[in-house]
Amino acid sequence: MNSEVRSFLEKHDLLGCVQCGRCTGGCPVTARTDLNVRRVIYESIDEKMLDKMSKLPDIWDCTTCSTCAVRCPKGLKPLEVLIGLREVLVESGMVQSTVRDALESVFQEGNPWKKPRATRLDWAEGLEVKIAEPGEKVENLIFVCCTVAYDPKLQDIARNLVKVLNKAGVDYGLVGDGETCCSSEVYNLGEAGLFEMMVEDNTELLKGFAADRMVTISPHCYSTFKNQYPLLKMEIVHYTHLISELLAEGKLALPKEVSKKVVFHDPCYLGKKNNVFEEPRFILKQVPGVEVLEFERKKERSLCCEGGGGKMWVETESRKERLAETRIKDARALGADVLAVACPFCILTLDDALKAKGFEEEMKVADILEILHEAAG
């Protein structure tokens, strides 16, 4: 066994696996694709198989929702094995062009969407926003996220957050146009080298701000900064945490009634990965008029929308129903008016599914901030 392969085996503790099948049994995409992560682990124990395994299209089905890791009785992280195999492929240079372009864009422009860095703050035009200055003290440093900053469908999330924060008189500052991709998806796409570089650069950049903590809009940024930036010694919170605080302390008034039935979809990167379940529900319950519904599959049992894990750039081949569509159907069956989320990727997948199902009249997908902005008047 050469040392590099031994490190793959050891890094992922493959010999610790008892082949119980909890990872595959609970895997949301296994239900609609050929991915069987238990078998991938079993076969990856053989060093000679690694190259072959890395060429399996199945390894790109994983959405990195972490269900497998949360359920594993032996402490393994099966999703990391898949990411590890993606790394093998990325190193061989044989990845899909969409993936290559996204990675290239992060390297060049600091975002995976091939957008110029200079337009990163365009969403804020005409808004009263505060940009944090390096070295100047600020309570809440706001990290917007590439997807929110550039996608016209999502820019309202950032605008709503800023309006709400202005209204509540919160001491905040945006990272600004220097903001650079957290690189969650760079990691998930298997570009370990670029990820490491981005972590170093971002750590350097963010350390420069004299902030008590950083508030992220996307759960993906939240989880990545919180768990994968060992040298960034800054408290990282998701915006639902900050808003919950404001509501609990009575700093944010919600005078307008929003008479809607709302069901909350737990984003994997907030719930399963980081055990944040209560804040979003707390917020919704504070909104006058809102009736909060619950999915059968909620919290720890929430169903992934298939938005993460690089799925924005790799299409899954399957004739079976998308999980986002299952989710939309379930929400509809509950009689929900709004499927509320707190994650930009969830909005994109669920909104597509809503349109595919033709439920645009009866129901809508909205970020919690949209509901909040409406209630704040």
Next chain:
Amino acid sequence: MSSKPKIGVYICHCGINIAKTVDVEELTRYAVKLPNVRVARDYSYMCSDPGQLMIREDIRKNGLNRVVVASCSPRMHELTFRKALVEAGLNPYYLEIANIREHCSWVHKDKQEATAKAKKLLQAAVAKVRFLEPLQEKEVDVEASALIIGGGIAGIQASLDIANAGFKVYLVEKTPSIGGRMSQLDKTFPTLDCSACILTPKMVDAASHPNITLLTYSQVESITGYVGNFQVKVRKKARYVDFSKCTGCGLCAEECRLADRVKSEFNMGIGNRSAIYLPFPQAVPAKYTVDPHSCLFLTRGKCGKSPKCVEACPAGAVDFEQKDEIVEFKTGTVIVATGFDVFDAARKPEYGYSDYDNVLTGLEMERLISSSGPTGGKLVLGKGDGEYVPKEIAFIKCVGSRDKSTGNEYCSRVCCMYTAKLAHLVKDKLPEANVRIYYMDVRAFGKGFEEFYDRVRREGVRYIRGNPSEIFKRNGKLVIMVEDTLTAKPLEDEVDMVVLAVGLEPRRDAREVIDLLRLSQSSDRFFLEAHPKLAPVDTATEGVYLAGCAQGPKDIPDTVAQAKGAASSALVLLSSGKVKVQAQISWVNEATCRGCGYCVEICPYTAIELVSVNKMGHEVNVARVNEALCKGCGACAAGCLSGSVQQKSFMDSQILPQIAALGGKS
């Protein structure tokens, strides 16, 4: 010290355990050259008879007055070699062990380096042994009685054995009845004995035994003292029922305003009881108890015009004036048999235990299927009009066992077999039901277990290899998300009922017992035995023994065997009537002690107190050690600010040369 030290050094090969990694011959040549060493020898097994004989003969022939054995940990054979010294006429405390196995050969690979380290360890032991002083072992009388904490099958069995040997037993049980977990089981695996039928006679024997004092609905408040002489204080909680008057007729429970409205602990919450209750029909003692947490009169001070139970009782036994009672007694030994709790299935939210009534735990299933259970043994779910007979039934194994995500890495040892038993009982009651068991391994290791597993499979119970990941409800059915790992097919199995084979955990109030007796826990959080192989019922606290699941998960035969083992250990102490107390205890130099009391605070055994003495005409405080209580842990000696407290055999004058030797060049 009267005579010059003449030291013998004995180096053990421990077969190849030491000799493979340490050059024992080189070590022997090195030892002879150390100061005061008269003789040094190496031998294959120093602990063997010929090995000990070698030491004894050298002591006699060469007039040795100090011995160093370089071998395994002193925990293994210090006593063996001390005995050898005594037999040769030497004080046993003139012995020092150099641990060159656990501290050296077992943890190193390089022979040269290991040998160099062994030399250091040996040199240090030789340096210390020169300054050792003779110590005298004292004996104290043993109080001829035992305290047993916990009235399950372990506690009952241990009590009966000790009582039958003629000694007094105090059996303390927290709940209103003895019987424990075994009384909740329907049948036992693999023989399918009726659990209550084989247990009840033992419960009655324990209650009627002239040597056993049964203290039910009671808790040990404090235990002080030491081996052979424990002072025990027990709180007998008020039952609000006069024991001497209650006939167990049950009219009170029938009339209680909360009849059938309080969750029954015995039935694991799937059946109800009254606020005044007998936990189960065969309860011992067969006396009623008022539950202070639900009784209207006790919680609100009012129950209608007057409490119905009082009116109903023909014997006038209900007495709301009753108060807790403190009982005090002395015992020579203690057996801890506090049992287990089952894993709380709510801690695995993915299985929906908190959300769905038709997801049950194994113990709930026991009560549901038991003829003494809330449905009289009918396997039905739902209530009233919603009642239904499940047809598709799944069992899930290893829930809260072998699972790092729950913090329980251990196998609970009983779930494989109780699952097989319950599956058999289901097939027995509902032959048409489709029963499957989801598993990752089947562990059928006990007598008759594999045969039973074979039988249950042939009865039509399907074993599917895959550990389910999630359960949710769809169209009124439970959907189990699982992979059949033998066919590599992910399944969504729709069933009417799921039984979670929950594992065994330490009692949630184990902390109280730990504080009471200063017990330790192993990494699985069960109570720690003194040695996993050779002292499985002993604890680090002398005179305190373990029995049953308090020490780790086990089935009934193993529990009974361990209870008998604990009883036997306790009886060794009780029947000898005397016990040696630790000789390597602390000692206070009263001349330098400043009476600050720091050691009193530190001592975990309350073995030190401040006493007033006259120093040059002044009344001053000094620390004084109670020699019977001191365990020789050394905490006081390490903590003493003025160096006035010293532990015998570990005095500064003895260990400083030892440390110096370790630091110096060999």
